[in-house]
Amino acid sequence: MESATLTDRERTEPPRREPAVPNCVIGTILFVGTEIMLFAGLISAHVIFMSERIGELWPPPGQPRLPFEETAINTAALMASGIVLAFGRLAYNQQPRRALLPLGMALALGMFFVGFQGVEWVGLIGEGLTLQSSTYGAFFYTIVGAHALHAVAALICLAWAWSRLWRGTLGKAHFDSVQIFWYFVVLVWPVIFFQVYQ
Amino acid sequence: MADASVTTVEGAVEHHAHEHHGPQGILKYIWSTDHKIIAMQYLFTGLFMGLVGGLMAYVFRMQLAFPGISVPGFGVVSPHEYNALVTNHGSIMIFWVAMPVLIAAFGNFLIPLMVGADDMVFPKINRLSYQVFFVSAVLILASLFVEGGGFGGAWTAYPPLSAQGDYNLSSLGATLWLIAVALEFIAFLLGGINFITTMMNSRAPGMKAYDIPLVCWMIVIASILFMLSVGPLIAGAIMLLFDQTIGTGFFDPARGGDPILWQHLFWFFGHPEVYVVLLPALGITIDIVATFSRKKVFGYKIMLYTVVATGVLSFFVWAHHQFIAGIDPRMANVFMVTTLLISVPIAELCFVVIATLYGGSITLNTPMLWALAFMAEFLLGGVTGIFLGATGADIYLHDTYFVLAHFHYTFFPIAIIGTFAALTYWFPKMFGRMMNDTLGKIHFWGTIIPFNFIFIPLFVLGLGGQHRRIYDFQNFPELAAMQPFRVFATMSLIVMLLFQLVFFYNFIQSLRKGPKAERNPWKANTLEWTTESPPPHGNWPPDQLPRVYRGPYEYAHPDREEDYWPQNLPA
Amino acid sequence: MESLIQQASSYAGSIDGVILLVGWIVGFWFIAVEGIFFWLIWRGRAKPGVKSQYITGKEKHLKRWITWPHALVLVCDVFIVIGAAKVWYDIKLQLPEADSTVRVIGQQWAWVFQHPGMDNELDTADDIFTTDTLHVQNNRTYHYRLESRDVLHDFSVPVFRLKQDAIPGRSITGWFRPTVAGTFDVQCAEICGIGHGVMGGRIVIEEASEHAAWIAQNSTSAQ
Amino acid sequence: MRRLKALALALAALTAFPGFASACPMCFDPSAENRMAFLVTAMVLTALPLGMVSGVGLWLRRRIRKRDRTD
Incomplete structure (x- = not known):
């Protein structure tokens, strides 16, 4: 077994055609597809929950109203970050280092979103809305929390992409993967916003 | 229990020790990213869990046949232990046996070899997948020994029973069970990403979509189905976990939740899951049938399109598990139509396999016997499903032993027969030695005959009104009279379990002393047979990766003297 | 069959x-x-x-x-x-006109049956409550209102070919019409915890005179 | 294609079969919103994965075709 002693680096890559879509892009798309289904499950649970609350006092007595207006500003920030990132991708196509600014801006806007969201949570907990306080609160924290976790994970990916870009080692495929993941976080938010904060 | 499964993994590693001369010792195999070693890890963990699941069946079947006796090797079965045993038997057999062995083990072993790649595209994610799976297996076994005992709310885990410790009296067991299931899903998500991407991007030069062996297609389609259906259940699992641990009320009607909601989320996954495990087993069967009848598969594209149709339809049928669960009764007939429609592609799949036999030159050795048995037995499982899909009949048959016998007639061929078929067929490639055919046949008949004797009586019991998950039927005067059927089924089970010893003996003996296997002992066409047995790290020498010139099933081609035509031979 | x-x-x-x-x-x-x-x-x-x-x-x-x-x-x-x-x-x-209505309540781990008393109306003072035994009259159409107090149960009477899940927080209506006098099994067909295996009841189907006598005896004693 | 169309027609005809729209005396408190919610979420959950698969599948096919042309 001579080849068993070869390390991965020593093995020359076989002559293969360039795949039509790079591995990591396909991997990310598959992962995002599963995540979309996860959120579809959470949101449909909420739709059914709300349909059973028709005619009841809303929000439930003793529970605060969700800050729709403030979160609308936050939503706008997140959308803006998505748009900026799209410009970043165009800039990258011309010259990679030109994407540094838009990518950084998208990152900053994303961080603003998560930070603002955290401040809001602190406020809501202060007003008596917690996971245990009511099923209303439980749904809010579960769905928005799941989104926040994904947002944080995507931000880490964005930061990683930015540092790779800074060092000039960010490949197109990696940029695409990070972009797809961030777009998932951005685009699933309006659905959550209009369903949960309504 | 947890210790035992650790040994299994190390046992898997030892079988490979002879191949390895690297400096890092045994750790290299535990932390290996080689798809073949990860496949072995999945295989041996899966087989070990299968043994655990089988022994659980032994314990509760003994209780059913002889209520109240002290079961040899276990002791008296309490009602709670009975519930925990049946629940975990179901969960383990589906999530820790059928899926890891059929999808993860054979998917990992076969996909790179069959498409001519040197490894998976994301080897580290692959390794992570097994590690997560291993943790989940340890957790499910540990859940049986915690305070309060294992979870006993059935594998469907319907709330409110599963949601509150006050109701199920085993809150820790229930939580561990749920976490284990969720982790197992994550492991298969990671695996699925790998399978799909590898098959798309790492194919050998010249290999077109229709040159891929059907078993690879099946595993990949199963992975796609799994990944699309599992999301809602993970969402449900998170909500259920919160209900269990921090006292939210998602599924608690008293707090505005809805118990039916869980059933929707569960069965949205639960039904496609049946096809997730069916497809790989079907792929294995069709590959073996083609090889040993020396026939081209009858209509490769028909098969592929039919499978896609099955996958699509499987998303439309889930509510047939809930006909009498309090869903809108008007919905029921719609779901009956979709459910019965699925019989059309499934019947077509069976017809294709059978048509492949036509005009063949059939050798009945062990793998072929298993593959044919899969068809013969699965057919009974398939047709009995029609009774349950028909709304009018399901009012009576729902949750009886008829259901139980029906899905064992589907899952046993899938998980057990499919596994043995694949294991005996690819054993030479996996371990480089041939298995003993005579012992294999003894094991085959010793498994198949008792299997039918276990479950045919259960059909009768089900039609007689016996419902599921009861630890002692003496409490029901009308059911008590049918005791001889239960005793007969239990006796058959014991016979079947004893015959598994033949398999273990054969397996270990062949591993040690079996005759060395050549590269292509079955004279098959697919690419995995063109490398050494067992394949080296990297599968082929780096400069000799195969090129593909034709489809995988060119047996008895009129232009060629030999009756097989490997995919990699230039014309 | x-x-x-x-x-x-x-x-x-x-x-x-x-x-x-x-x-x-x-x-x-x-x-x-x-x-x-x-x-x-x-x-x-x-x-x-x-x-x-x-x-x-x-x-x-x-x-x-x-x-x-x-x-x-x-x-x-x-x-x-x-x-x-x-x-x-x-x-x-289809829900045929009922001659009488009973309430079936599942709980861990027993069936509670609420029969209408002499006035043949549910939720009045003369209702008869029994545990694990349901009394009905032969050849009479019954509605049942199925409820649960804790977890899912399933009201199953094999000889009737009747089966329906009971869901906490909901009241599900169905019907049956017995045609044979006798005593038969009632099962719980949805796992409901440790006592699922003993959650059996009996349904007693009586001819008109017997049933009237049973009603009379029990509703008077209840008052 | 013709067979597919016939199949779709048969499916549509069968689902319309008995009394789908009839009143439902046995339904638990049939609040129209709740029933719609179940129906809509069921349809979304069913259509979403199929839509995603066919979307991604078609996109991949186009990419592969495009690459094969440039090769």
Whole structure:
């Protein structure tokens, strides 16, 4: 077994055609597809929950109203970050280092979103809305929390992409993967916003 | 229990020790990213869990046949232990046996070899997948020994029973069970990403979509189905976990939740899951049938399109598990139509396999016997499903032993027969030695005959009104009279379990002393047979990766003297 | 079916009819397919020097051996759907006028039955509550209101071919009409915890006079 | 294609079969919103994965075709 002693680096890559879509892009798309289904499950649970609350006092007595207006500003920030990132991708196509600014801006806007969201949570907990306080609160924290976790994970990916870009080692495929993941976080938010904060 | 499964993994590693001369010792195999070693890890963990699941069946079947006796090797079965045993038997057999062995083990072993790649595209994610799976297996076994005992709310885990410790009296067991299931899903998500991407991007030069062996297609389609259906259940699992641990009320009607909601989320996954495990087993069967009848598969594209149709339809049928669960009764007939429609592609799949036999030159050795048995037995499982899909009949048959016998007639061929078929067929490639055919046949008949004797009586019991998950039927005067059927089924089970010893003996003996296997002992066409047995790290020498010139099933081609035509031979 | 378990409700016969209809259709398919399957194995067993045939599955005259049975399966499905949907419609979507109404309450791990008293109306002072035994009168149409106090249960009376899940927080209405006097099993057919295995009850179907006597005796004693 | 169309028609005809729109005396408190919610979420959950698969599948096919042309 001579080849068993070869390390991965020593093995020359076989002559293969360039795949039509790079591995990591396909991997990310598959992962995002599963995540979309996860959120579809959470949101449909909420739709059914709300349909059973028709005619009841809303929000439930003793529970605060969700800050729709403030979160609308936050939503706008997140959308803006998505748009900026799209410009970043165009800039990258011309010259990679030109994407540094838009990518950084998208990152900053994303961080603003998560930070603002955290401040809001602190406020809501202060007003008596917690996971245990009511099923209303439980749904809010579960769905928005799941989104926040994904947002944080995507931000880490964005930061990683930015540092790779800074060092000039960010490949197109990696940029695409990070972009797809961030777009998932951005685009699933309006659905959550209009369903949960309504 | 947890210790035992650790040994299994190390046992898997030892079988490979002879191949390895690297400096890092045994750790290299535990932390290996080689798809073949990860496949072995999945295989041996899966087989070990299968043994655990089988022994659980032994314990509760003994209780059913002889209520109240002290079961040899276990002791008296309490009602709670009975519930925990049946629940975990179901969960383990589906999530820790059928899926890891059929999808993860054979998917990992076969996909790179069959498409001519040197490894998976994301080897580290692959390794992570097994590690997560291993943790989940340890957790499910540990859940049986915690305070309060294992979870006993059935594998469907319907709330409110599963949601509150006050109701199920085993809150820790229930939580561990749920976490284990969720982790197992994550492991298969990671695996699925790998399978799909590898098959798309790492194919050998010249290999077109229709040159891929059907078993690879099946595993990949199963992975796609799994990944699309599992999301809602993970969402449900998170909500259920919160209900269990921090006292939210998602599924608690008293707090505005809805118990039916869980059933929707569960069965949205639960039904496609049946096809997730069916497809790989079907792929294995069709590959073996083609090889040993020396026939081209009858209509490769028909098969592929039919499978896609099955996958699509499987998303439309889930509510047939809930006909009498309090869903809108008007919905029921719609779901009956979709459910019965699925019989059309499934019947077509069976017809294709059978048509492949036509005009063949059939050798009945062990793998072929298993593959044919899969068809013969699965057919009974398939047709009995029609009774349950028909709304009018399901009012009576729902949750009886008829259901139980029906899905064992589907899952046993899938998980057990499919596994043995694949294991005996690819054993030479996996371990480089041939298995003993005579012992294999003894094991085959010793498994198949008792299997039918276990479950045919259960059909009768089900039609007689016996419902599921009861630890002692003496409490029901009308059911008590049918005791001889239960005793007969239990006796058959014991016979079947004893015959598994033949398999273990054969397996270990062949591993040690079996005759060395050549590269292509079955004279098959697919690419995995063109490398050494067992394949080296990297599968082929780096400069000799195969090129593909034709489809995988060119047996008895009129232009060629030999009756097989490997995919990699230039014309 | 009758030989395995008695039919004791007005719709037991039609449910058994569907089971038989499906049984005949799939029985035919099962035997035909298994027969062809084993015949092909027997016919195709390897003989020295004989090469297998090269068939791609694109040949028209062979392909119809797949497409015709395939169409036939669809036709059989239509028959099954029509048969089953009709029975489902009669039992689950139609609610005949009730002669009387009972309430069935599942809880861990017993059945509580609430019978109307002398006035034949539920939720009045003379209601009769029993545990694990339901008394009904033969040849009378009953509505049941099915409720649960804790987890899911399932009210199942095999001789009636009746089965319905009980869901906490909801009240589900259904009906039955006994046709045979006698005492039969009531089961809980949805796992409900440790005591699921002992959560059986009995249903006592009495003729009019007996039932009236039982009602009279119990509602007076309740007051 | 013709067979597919016939199948779709048969499916549509069968689902319309008995009394789908009839009143439902046995339904638990049939609040129209709740019933719609179940129906809509069921349809979304069913359509979403199929839509995603076919979307991604078609996109991949186009990419592969495009690459094969440039090769």
